[in-house]
Amino acid sequence: MAVSMENGHTQFGEEDDEVFYTQDRPQHSHSSERPRNVSREDSRVKTIDRYGFLIDSQYIKCGLSQAVPKDVAQKREKKWLEMIYNWDFWMSKRFATVRKRCRKGIPESLRGRAWQYLSCAHKLQEDNKKMFKIYLTQRIASKQEIEIKNDLHRTFPNHGMFAEDGGLGQKHLYEVLRAYIAYNPKEGFCQAHAPVASVLLMHLPQEQAFWCLVAMLQDYLPNYYSGQLEEVAKDGVILLKLLKTVHPKLHKRLKEAHIDSVMFMVEWFMCLYSRDLPWPSVLRIWDIFFCEGVKILFRIALVLLKHCTAHLPKVPREEYELLACLKTKNMPPAILEADFLIEEAYRLPIKDRDLMKEHKKLEKRSSQKKR
Known part of the structure; x- marks a missing residue:
């Protein structure tokens, strides 16, 4: 777990609303797939927002944060x-x-x-000129090639850049993911790679997005997407330890209901909230992530957990009720807003050293078990 990082491409649809041909109204989820029975011929003209998403989609439904003057x-x-x-x-x-x-x-x-x-992705690119094009020519396992292609239509189908099957956006996403597998064949392809790479492509040309992806997965989240996701599971253990300080009652209920952290936080962390929060919130989190590292993922998770049951008379006891509360689509919209999340994240009674302390404890226990 990387707990700290002390270290002009035009935005898509940055100004006025535009229209794109895309699928019918999406479901209430960031990861909604295009319905199998909806073809391109059935699609209708839709208005998109300043970020490139359909106006009716979840990405902006909760986006009530005031625009900066x-x-x-x-x-x-x-x-x-x-x-x-x-x-x-x-x-x-x-x-x-x-x-x-x-x-x-x-x-x-x-x-x-x-x-x-x-x-420091710009330095990686400078030090590895022409390598992106070379990676694109290298062969990868046919199984991984198929896995990447199968994921293309599932990745942000409500965004104008990726809505068209076989369109330029999907082509660029395919090439960035394919190049990364050639760059790091040991890690292989993980489904969470696609949304992360897509967010980068919304802000950067192909080659820059590729090297930014390399920097993220190599320096910020090393080994996060490989094997049996052991690193994610470790972070889940640390998250529950910190939750005991932030919301002891919820921590107790989760323990009593035998709900493990991997049942709700894996997508949050691996996709950096890009499938779970309003888009203005996602971007603010990514801004901090690139500056301070994975610490912000923990802080946002703790804010969500702290407030996810605040609107209820009491913290539920039943497993199905608790799991429902832990889905962001069921949380009060106000707690998903960018300003609220960021302000609350730094009001938590948690210091960076607490995170480091729990990480070191976990690493020590892990090393002892291996002996």
């Missing part, structure tokens, strides 16, 4: 441009300011470039 956005953009042009200085001498600005949210027009710089 234009003058404030311009000031922030100017500050970020100054930082990017003097990046090494800001990261070495003024990192606290960089972190503060990431928590406020990176300007949309600079988000992709900022993610590259925060993750």
Whole structure:
């Protein structure tokens, strides 16, 4: 588990609403697949939002966060441009300011470039010129090729970039995923790779998105998508340990109902909330993730767990009731909003050292079992 990271592509549909041909109204879920009986001929013209999603989709249904005033956005953009042009200085001498600005949210027009710089993906690309094209020509196992192709239509079908079967967006996603398998054949393909790569492609051209994906999976989430997902399971154990401090009653109920953390947090962490939260919230979380690492995934999870039963008379006892509460689609919309999530995340009675402490304890126990 990587617990810390101290380290101009135009946004899709950034200004006015546009229309795209896509499928009928999506289901109430980020991961909704296109219904099998709906063909391209049955599709209707739909209006999309500023992020490229269908207006009626879940991605913006809960997106009630107030837009940043234009003058404030311009000031922030100017500050970020100054930082990017003097990046090494800001990261070495003024990192606290960089972190503060990431928590406020990176300007949309600079988000992709900022993610590259925060993750050092731009240096990876510079040091490995032409390698992306080489990876595209290398053969991968036919089983993995089939798995990637089968996932294309399931990945953000409600986004204009990926809605068309065999369209340019799906082609780029296929090539980025295929190149990553060629780059890291030992890890192989994991279904969670697709949504992560898709979010990057919404903000970056193909090659930049590829190297950003490499940086994420190599430096921020090493070994997270390989084997039997042991690293994710470890983080689930740590999450429950921290939950005991944040919401002891819910922790007790989960334990009594024999509900393990992997029953609700795997998709949150592996997809970095991209399938589970309103899109403005997802982007704010990713901004912080690229700056501070996986710590923000824990903090957001704890906020969701702390407030997921607040609207109920009491914390449920039955397993099915508890599991229903833990689905973000059943949570009060207000707690899914970006400003609420981020503010609450840093009000939790949890310090970064608490996270480090639990991680070290778990690693120590794991090493003892292997002896």
